[in-house]
Amino acid sequence: MAIQILPDDLVACIAAGEVVERPASVVKELVENAIDAGATDIRIECAEGGKRLIRVTDNGSGIPSAEAPLAFAHHATSKLARAEDLAEIRTLGFRGEALASIAAVSQVTCATRHADETSGTLLRFDGGRLIGQERIGRAPGTTMTVEHLFARMPARLKFLKSTQTERGHIDGMVTRYALAYPHIRFTLVHDGRVSFQSLGTGNLRDVLVDVYGADAAAQMVEVGAAASDVPESSIRVYGYASLPTLDHANRSKITLFVNGRPVQDAKLSYAVAQAYHTLLMAGRYPVAVIMVRVPPAEVDVNVHPAKAEVRFRDADAVFGAVQRAVRRALLEGMTPPEAPTILSKWPADHREAVAPAAGDERLPRDAQPTAATQPSLSGSEAWARVGIAKQTGALGGQTAAALPTAPATRNLPALRILGQLAESYILAEGPEGLYLIDQHAAHERVLWERLLAQHELGALPSQHLLDPAPVTLPAESVHLLEEQLDMLRDLGFEIEPFGGNTFLVRAVPALMIQDDIAAALREIVADLEMGDAALRRDLEARVLRRVCKRMAIKAGRVLSFAEMQALVRDLEACESPRTCPHGRPTMVYLGLKQIEREFGRLG
Amino acid sequence: MRLSCLQENLARGLSIVSRAVAPRTATLPVLTHILLATDHGRLKIAATNLELGISCWVGAKVEDEGAITVPARTFTDLVALLPADRVDLELNIRTQTLRVRSGRTDANIKGIDAQEFPIIPTFQDAATARIDPTVLKKMITQVVFAAATDESRPTLTGVLTKLEGDTITMAATDGFRLSVRSDRLKEPVSEPRTILIPAKALVEVGRVMGDQEEPVAIGITPSHGQVLFHMKDVDVVAQLIDQKFPDYEPIIPKRHDTRTIVNTAEMLKACRQASIFARDSLDTVRVLVKPGEELEPGKVTVVARADETGDNQSELEATVVGNEIEIGFNVKYLIEAFSAVDTPQAAIETTQPRSPAVIRALGDDHFFHLVMPMHLPKG
Numbered sequence: 014m015a016i017q018i019l020p021d022d023l024v025a026c027i028a029a030g031e032v033v034e035r036p037a038s039v040v041k042e043l044v045e046n047a048i049d050a051g052a053t054d055i056r057i058e059c060a061e062g063g064k065r066l067i068r069v070t071d072n073g074s075g076i077p078s079a080e081a082p083l084a085f086a087h088h089a090t091s092k093l094a095r096a097e098d099l100a101e102i103r104t105l106g107f108r109g110e111a112l113a114s115i116a117a118v119s120q121v122t123c124a125t126r127h128a129d130e131t132s133g134t135l136l137r138f139d140g141g142r143l144i145g146q147e148r149i150g151r152a153p154g155t156t157m158t159v160e161h162l163f164a165r166m167p168a169r170l171k172f173l174k175s176t177q178t179e180r181g182h183i184d185g186m187v188t189r190y191a192l193a194y195p196h197i198r199f200t201l202v203h204d205g206r207v208s209f210q211s212l213g214t215g216n217l218r219d220v221l222v223d224v225y226g227a228d229a230a231a232q233m234v235e236v237g238a239a240a241s242d243v244p245e246s247s248i249r250v251y252g253y254a255s256l257p258t259l260d261h262a263n264r265s266k267i268t269l270f271v272n273g274r275p276v277q278d279a280k281l282s283y284a285v286a287q288a289y290h291t292l293l294m295a296g297r298y299p300v301a302v303i304m305v306r307v308p309p310a311e312v313d314v315n316v317h318p319a320k321a322e323v324r325f326r327d328a329d330a331v332f333g334a335v336q337r338a339v340r341r342a343l344l345e346g347m348t349p350p351e352a353p354t355i356l357s358k359w360p361a362d363h364r365e366a367v368a369p370a371a372g373d374e375r376l377p378r379d380a381q382p383t384a385a386t387q388p389s390l391s392g393s394e395a396w397a398r399v400g401i402a403k404q405t406g407a408l409g410g411q412t413a414a415a416l417p418t419a420p421a422t423r424n425l426p427a428l429r430i431l432g433q434l435a436e437s438y439i440l441a442e443g444p445e446g447l448y449l450i451d452q453h454a455a456h457e458r459v460l461w462e463r464l465l466a467q468h469e470l471g472a473l474p475s476q477h478l479l480d481p482a483p484v485t486l487p488a489e490s491v492h493l494l495e496e497q498l499d500m501l502r503d504l505g506f507e508i509e510p511f512g513g514n515t516f517l518v519r520a521v522p523a524l525m526i527q528d529d530i531a532a533a534l535r536e537i538v539a540d541l542e543m544g545d546a547a548l549r550r551d552l553e554a555r556v557l558r559r560v561c562k563r564m565a566i567k568a569g570r571v572l573s574f575a576e577m578q579a580l581v582r583d584l585e586a587c588e589s590p591r592t593c594p595h596g597r598p599t600m601v602y603l604g605l606k607q608i609e610r611e612f613g614r615l616g
Numbered sequence: 617m618r619l620s621c622l623q624e625n626l627a628r629g630l631s632i633v634s635r636a637v638a639p640r641t642a643t644l645p646v647l648t649h650i651l652l653a654t655d656h657g658r659l660k661i662a663a664t665n666l667e668l669g670i671s672c673w674v675g676a677k678v679e680d681e682g683a684i685t686v687p688a689r690t691f692t693d694l695v696a697l698l699p700a701d702r703v704d705l706e707l708n709i710r711t712q713t714l715r716v717r718s719g720r721t722d723a724n725i726k727g728i729d730a731q732e733f734p735i736i737p738t739f740q741d742a743a744t745a746r747i748d749p750t751v752l753k754k755m756i757t758q759v760v761f762a763a764a765t766d767e768s769r770p771t772l773t774g775v776l777t778k779l780e781g782d783t784i785t786m787a788a789t790d791g792f793r794l795s796v797r798s799d800r801l802k803e804p805v806s807e808p809r810t811i812l813i814p815a816k817a818l819v820e821v822g823r824v825m826g827d828q829e830e831p832v833a834i835g836i837t838p839s840h841g842q843v844l845f846h847m848k849d850v851d852v853v854a855q856l857i858d859q860k861f862p863d864y865e866p867i868i869p870k871r872h873d874t875r876t877i878v879n880t881a882e883m884l885k886a887c888r889q890a891s892i893f894a895r896d897s898l899d900t901v902r903v904l905v906k907p908g909e910e911l912e913p914g915k916v917t918v919v920a921r922a923d924e925t926g927d928n929q930s931e932l933e934a935t936v937v938g939n940e941i942e943i944g945f946n947v948k949y950l951i952e953a954f955s956a957v958d959t960p961q962a963a964i965e966t967t968q969p970r971s972p973a974v975i976r977a978l979g980d981d982h983f984f985h986l987v988m989p990m991h992l993p994k995g
Contacts (some may be wrong), residue, residue: 466923467897471993474900476946477970478791479988480862507991520991523898523946526792529768586924 025087025117025141026166032114035173036063036162037182039119042111043157044190047071048197048273049092049104050155053213057187058202062179064162072154075127078134082143085121085136087113103309105274117141118169119162125155140165181492184209188224188488189268189275192302195220208513209488221253221302226485226514229300232259234346236303237338248307248331250338254285255300256346260293262539266300266487271312273304277321281305284332288339303339305331425585430577437568439577446604452572452580454593456565459583460524461594464557468504475505475520482518483511484531490538497541500549504556508534524564533563558594617652617682617707621659623698623718625674629661630692632672632824632850637688638665646685646732650692652705652714653683653730659705662736663688668817669736669853670824682707683730686714690725737837737844737853744809745779746802746831749847755786755797756822758956758983762795763788763815774812774857777843779805779834787864788815793949793987794864795956802831809836812861813843817854821845824852868986869972872965874938876905877978878916880962884954886930890920891947897922900992901947905966907936916964920947943969944992953985 019027033039040057047055050073060066076084083089090109115121116138126133126149137145163170173179180203191199191211198213211223221230237251252270267282268275285301293299313324325331428441428448439450467473486494491514494501498508505522518530525533540555566572572580584590584599593599609615630650638647642665651662659676662669684707694716695703703718707727716723764772769791778785782805785798825832825847833846836856845852890901901920908914914936921927943966953975954962961978975985 463896463898470923472991474898474944474993475991476792477972477988477991479789479794479864479867479972479986480791482791505991523900523990526790526946527764527766529766532768 022117022141025113032110033118033162035182036067036179037186039063039067039115039159039162040069040183041186041190042106042115043067043069043159044187045105046111046157047073047155048190048194049106050074052154052197054198054200056200056202057183059180059183060204062176062203063183064173064176064179065160067159067162068156070154070156072152075130075153075155076123076125076134077127078130078132078148081123081125081134081136082146085112085116085123085138085141085143089113103272113141115159118166119164120160122158122160123155124149124151124158126151126153128153175496177492177496180208181489184492185489186275189270191220192217192224192268193270193273193275193304208491217253217302225300225487228485229255229259229487232256233300234342236301236342246308248305248311248334250303250305250334252303253301254288254303254339254342256343257289257293257299259300260297261300262297262536263543264298265542267298268302270302270304271314271323272306272309274314274323275321276323278323280328280332281335284335285339288336288343301339303335305335307331425590428581428585430574430581433572433577435568436571439572439581441581443602446602446606446608449601449603450581450584451568451593451597451599452570452577453565453568454597454599455580455584455590457561457593457595458587458590458599459580460561460565461557462587464522464524464561468553468557472503473505474523475507476523476526477507477520478518478530482530483515484518484534485513485515486535486538488514490542493541494538497552500552501537501556504553504560506534522560524560528563533559536563561594617654617684617705618680619654619659619676619678620702620704621674621676623695623700623703625676626659626661626703627695629659629672629674630688630695633661633663633670634688634692635820635823636663636665636668636670640689646728647734648688649685649728649733650688651683651685651730651733654678654681662733664734664736664853666734667814667855668820669734669851670820671736671738671851671853672824673849682709684712684714684727685730685733686725686727691716694721694723694725736851737842738851744836745784745805745834747784747799747834748802749825749828749830749832751799752832753822753825754958755784755799756818758797758958758985759786759788759795760815760818760822761788761952761956762790762793762985764790765815770857771812771859771861773815774859774861775815775818776810776861777813778808778810780808781805787861789862789864792946793953793985794867795953795986796864796984798982811836811840811843812857812859814854814857817843817852821847821852824850867972868984869965869967869974871967872938872974873967874905874907874936874941874965876914876916876937876964876966877935877961878932878964880954880957880960880977882932883916883918883962884951886916886918886932887947887950887954889930890918890928891951893920893922893925893928894947895922896925899946899948900990901945901950902992903943903945903950905934905936905941905943905964907938907940918947941966941969943973944990945973945987946990949987953987956985957983 032042036059040059040063044055044057047069050071052071052073054072056070058066058068088109090106092104092106117140121138123136124133133149133151135147135149136143163173184201187199187201187209191209195211195217196213196215199209199211200207201209209223211220218230221233233253233255236254237249264282264286267285269278269281270276285303286298289299307325311326316322316324426443428443431440431442434440434449437452439452439455441448441450464473494508494516495510501508505520506518507520508516508518511517518534521528521530537556537559540559541552591599606615633650637650638644640648642648647665651660653660655673657678658673659678660671660673662671664670698718698721701719703716706715706717708715712727712729714725714727716725760775763775767773772790776787779801782801782803783798784801785796787794787796789795828848830848835844835846836842837844841856843854843856887901891899894901897920901918904917904919906915913933915931916934917929917931919927919929957975957977959977959979963976963978965974965976969989970991972986972988975987977983
């Protein structure tokens with residue numbers, strides 16, 4: 014094929030691909046235009062996840078009729094005049110690309126009326142060409158209707174995900190803007206059903222309630238409340254961050270805005286997570302909405318076509334400011350450990366002697382060491398001595414990490430239980446040494462194999478609930494769960510949508526009858542959200558792993574001798590008893606040879 | 617304080633209050649102690665963990681009034697090993713030390729000032745209701761087991777107790793089953809009351825009630841914060857759960873398609889056998905109900921299967937009115953439910969495999985148990 018200059022409309026299509034990746038990108042561009050136009054009420058309507066129709070209606074300034082057709086030309090914008098302005102961008106849009114790109118790949122109808130004019134304009138575009146213009150009457154503001162997105166780009170159309178997934182992306186996009194602009198009232202309608210609405214009160218906490226639910230919002234503290242009078246020339250960080258009582262399995266609930274623009278910045282979300290250092294368990298992340306305001310000259314937003322990334326002139330200063338602000342808010346927001354609730358519940362006179370302390374009385378601890386746990390004392394002492402020997406270097410450079418895990422035969426040797434260590438590990442004697450078994454990991458493995466075996470046979474048995482339990486999820490997780498209802502049914506969860514963000518749980522896996530259903534479901538949804546859409550098998554495994562993790566006995570629980578015996582016997586029967594379903598070892602082995610060496614009996 | 621009492625009375629009193637002693641990890645040291653106080657010529661022994669408080673009175677010869685708290689474990693262990701004879705208790709107020717003498721034993725136990733012990737509400741006001749002890753005991757055995765035991769759902773760890781007219785109704789559920797019993801009070805209550813009593817507290821009431829024949833008085837503190845069970849020589853006070861119990865009335869099925877009458881003991885045995893095999897299959901069993909034909913009686917079959925263990929089925933004769941049905945259950949729920957039935961025959965009412973089943977004691981209309989079925993995969 015000969016080299017040739019591409020026709021204009023093809024160029025437009027290719028360029029559009031950069032800006033318009035999926036329906037959610039169209040929503041993003043249109044919503045940004047509405048915000049830039051000073052709208053206070055933005056309504057987004059979608060049909061079939063935006064694939065058939067996206068309509069964004071605002072009450073902003075509108076476009077003067079003379080300029081309207083020009084708005085759809087490439088590189089046409091009202092937001093930028095000179096190259097110098099690029100250094101100080103105060104609007105969300107500026108590239109003058111969005112409308113042209115959208116128009117290039119769909120059918121666009123634009124109805125607008127400028128506040129100063131008496132009549133409005135209606136424009137129709139098909140594939141980027143103006144095919145109709147007429148005067149209409151309407152209220153000030155703009156309504157953009159985008160239909161048949163990518164109809165002219167079959168390649169792109171093919172790569173769109175299911176309606177549910179695209180809806181999820183749109184939901185995520187709209188809720189992010191609602192958080193960034195609490196004074197704007199957002200209404201999101203999917204297929205004629207209102208799926209999200211913010212009130213536009215100007216109070217970020219109200220939006221938090223709309224997005225995350227009242228429960229979660231109550232567990233979030235304000236960040237940077239004290240620093241509201243910071244001069245515009247310096248960095249200001251504000252927003253809301255969750256207390257350590259509310260966490261999430263991944264970073265996806267850390268929402269960041271730079272100058273009102275939602276951004277994805279690994280470094281900034283790391284800064285937020287870093288502020289929780291030692292407050293959250295490893296592998297858990299906070300829920301946070303953090304706004305960063307920097308002088309426009311300090312940040313370059315012209316990095317990414319969809320403007321999802323930004324570059325800071327002084328990235329470290331921003332990083333530090335975010336981390337400090339969040340940390341300060343947390344330390345102020347966290348009340349000192351409360352006295353156990355049972356103390357405060359008792360209205361009878363309990364005098365000043367009520368000392369606030371963090372002891373958990375509910376933890377079942379035997380009042381006295383039973384015969385079963387007694388031997389563990391001697392065991393743990395021996396172990397401690399080994400540890401000391403290592404620390405003092407008497408061990409000839411061998412480190413704790415070099416402790417061999419148990420010998421690599423598939424099945425376990427017969428083990429004799431000696432006792433329990435630190436209420437977390439079972440000590441057992443094998444033919445050639447001492448085995449330390451992590452009770453939680455071991456139980457997880459046992460449950461996991463039992464569930465897998467059952468699952469091979471078909472669906473897992475499920476226990477019906479007396480009264481279906483309603484569970485409310487964050488708006489953006491709703492579609493994800495809706496997509497996976499069938500898969501979850503096979504695993505024993507009978508869940509059905511109950512309108513809005515609420516689901517009704519009718520049955521749970523037989524294993525989970527002792528659990529807090531709402532909390533379990535939220536964790537499962539978080540697991541499903543992690544990473545890309547995986548194969549059904551992987552998703553099933555994720556859910557089952559979560560079920561096992563929740564139902565396995567926890568570290569810190571005193572086990573009776575019989576319980577330990579039963580657990581070890583079950584573990585012996587496992588296919589791969591040496592690791593838990595997450596891949597961590599279930600046991601550590603301390604060989605007799607090694608013990609003898611450490612006591613200096615062997616050279 | 618100076619008094620003497622019999623070792624066996626003291627030991628019995630200590631064992632009654634022992635369940636209310638806070639664990640050793642308690643933040644308030646005095647909660648791990650037992651209060652000993654003279655009270656109108658008797659010795660009062662009391663313990664509380666602030667959720668539950670138990671007081672017990674034993675006969676004693678009081679020479680000097682007084683009160684002290686002593687570490688529960690030390691004192692209980694010591695008393696258990698004393699000879700079955702007279703025990704002399706004497707308090708040295710200056711050192712807050714209790715001297716315990718019996719036979720050749722002479723011990724001194726360091727205590728904490730009784731002033732620091734939380735005040736356990738006592739039975740002062742008129743009783744809200746009075747109930748026959750056997751009636752109360754039966755209610756506790758038939759209802760309390762259905763309450764949730766995990767702390768993640770505090771509401772369901774309580775037993776809903778309704779007092780209305782001369783009727784008392786108790787209901788408990790863990791979200792998968794529901795047990796309800798109503799019975800008669802000694803006399804009508806002045807106004808209807810509904811409270812949520814922790815299941816744990818009711819278990820204690822059942823335990824300490826013993827064989828007493830006098831009616832048990834139930835009192836609710838004016839603030840509605842606590843409930844008090846006043847028995848002969850023993851008071852149990854429990855913190856009420858301040859939450860709303862789910863409304864269970866709408867869940868109760870109004871009709872049934874199949875009514876199966878079985879011998880309670882036979883059914884229980886079949887379930888127990890099945891449970892051995894169900895251990896490795898998440899406690900799931902299938903119950904097959906088949907109506908009788910002209911010459912054949914109806915029958916119920918309980919089937920359990922675990923790939924590793926093997927399988928088991930037990931069949932028993934039954935009177936079946938209605939359609940044939942196969943329905944899955946958690947066998948532990950069945951065992952607990954049929955154990956609660958104290959009539960020779962039990963009725964099982966079912967509609968379809970996904971709807972609740974109702975278990976009744978035949979001839980005792982006051983008891984009612986509802987259990988949700990399991991959905992079992994075919995195979």
